[in-house]
Amino acid sequence: MTVTEDRPTTVATPAPATVAARREAARRDTRAGYAATDTTITRLSDLSAGRSHEAYTDVPWDDTGHELTPSDPRLQLPDFEPVAQTAWYRGLSEEEKSVVGAWKMATMLRVGADFENMLQQGLLARSLSLPLGAPEFRYAHTEVSEESQHTMMFLEIVSRIGVPATGMPRYVVRVLEAVIRTVARRDPAAFFLGVLAGEDPIDRAQRRWLAAGVAHPTVERVLRIHVTEESRHVSYARVSVARDVPKLGPVRRQLLAAAAPLVFAFLARMMFVPPKAMATAVGVDHEVFTDAYRTPYGREFLADAVGKSRKLANEVGLMTPIGKRLWNACGIGGPETATRRGRRGPAAA
Numbered sequence: 338m339t340v341t342e343d344r345p346t347t348v349a350t351p352a353p354a355t356v357a358a359r360r361e362a363a364r365r366d367t368r369a370g371y372a373a374t375d376t377t378i379t380r381l382s383d384l385s386a387g388r389s390h391e392a393y394t395d396v397p398w399d400d401t402g403h404e405l406t407p408s409d410p411r412l413q414l415p416d417f418e419p420v421a422q423t424a425w426y427r428g429l430s431e432e433e434k435s436v437v438g439a440w441k442m443a444t445m446l447r448v449g450a451d452f453e454n455m456l457q458q459g460l461l462a463r464s465l466s467l468p469l470g471a472p473e474f475r476y477a478h479t480e481v482s483e484e485s486q487h488t489m490m491f492l493e494i495v496s497r498i499g500v501p502a503t504g505m506p507r508y509v510v511r512v513l514e515a516v517i518r519t520v521a522r523r524d525p526a527a528f529f530l531g532v533l534a535g536e537d538p539i540d541r542a543q544r545r546w547l548a549a550g551v552a553h554p555t556v557e558r559v560l561r562i563h564v565t566e567e568s569r570h571v572s573y574a575r576v577s578v579a580r581d582v583p584k585l586g587p588v589r590r591q592l593l594a595a596a597a598p599l600v601f602a603f604l605a606r607m608m609f610v611p612p613k614a615m616a617t618a619v620g621v622d623h624e625v626f627t628d629a630y631r632t633p634y635g636r637e638f639l640a641d642a643v644g645k646s647r648k649l650a651n652e653v654g655l656m657t658p659i660g661k662r663l664w665n666a667c668g669i670g671g672p673e674t675a676t677r678r679g680r681r682g683p684a685a686a
């Protein structure tokens with residue numbers, strides 16, 4: 338693709354005098370934005386070539402020491418998990434902590450696998466609408482194939498742990514199945530923001546866990562593969578958001594600015610707060626889990642998990658006054674959502 342002539346010059350030029358000239362200038366900027374995005378997406382495809390991992394050849398599932406059981410102490414929660422900070426968890430025996438850790442791991446991975454299924458459906462629908470030769474077509478399919486391997490890795494861990502963990506609530510699956518393909522085709526700005534809402538929090542948590550040290554070698558291997566490939570997926574979603582949000586009209590931009598914090602807060606809680614089924618299985622009141630994410634520490638954990646996306650929302654012009662208020666009201670605000678009176682988002686306070 339030849340793009341050089343479309344790139345905006347760095348020399349200061351007077352504003353175009355006529356409406357037609359201004360429209361042409363806007364079109365030129367849009368083409369330049371597309372070209373820059375295409376360059377990044379091509380680079381992501383090149384980076385992926387020959388480096389994607391396979392679930393059943395790149396993870397030594399059956400090696401000695403790689404067994405997964407629900408009472409394996411190597412699955413205990415990392416200290417930074419809000420549930421691990423509760424008096425209830427601290428008071429458990431070592432074996433009970435292992436069971437809670439195994440359930441939490443299995444639950445998070447099942448929700449993650451369901452999300453990846455939805456993401457693949459969206460990407461496949463999107464690729465149908467792309468023109469032949471579009472750089473995005475190649476990367477969308479690269480990501481689909483990687484997500485498919487992630488899904489198998491996640492569900493293999495869940496199967497081997499052997500607890501009946503639940504995934505996304507069924508009503509969420511039904512709603513997403515009904516809308517995801519249409520949104521992916523017709524509203525890429527909303528689709529890729531939704532992708533970030535699913536990918537960013539889990540990526541952040543997995544990176545924190547790897548930095549703290551993952552005791553179980555199978556889990557460690559899968560998380561390491563996942564964060565490596567996920568960093569490219571997140572880059573794809575971020576450059577797409579930066580490309581597509583500026584093209585929105587004022588009404589759609591306001592709507593997206595208001596919807597984004599609701600979606601981020603909902604998905605982050607769905608991924609991290611253990612469901613009732615897990616509370617029942619480990620013999621604790623569900624409120625112990627929900628309250629763990631309502632403490633200042635729990636809110637800070639959630640706000641931190643969406644921090645990179647919140648910053649991006651700010652950079653692309655989605656931090657409208659209503660948007661800011663909603664990020665704060667949802668308990669996932671931060672420095673970008675500080676109000677004029679000097680109040681900061683709850684998590685940043």
Ligand SMILES: [Fe+2]
Pocket residue numbers: 453483484487563567
């Ligand atoms: Fe993934």
Ligand SMILES: [Fe+2]
Pocket residue numbers: 484536566567570571
């Ligand atoms: Fe991904």
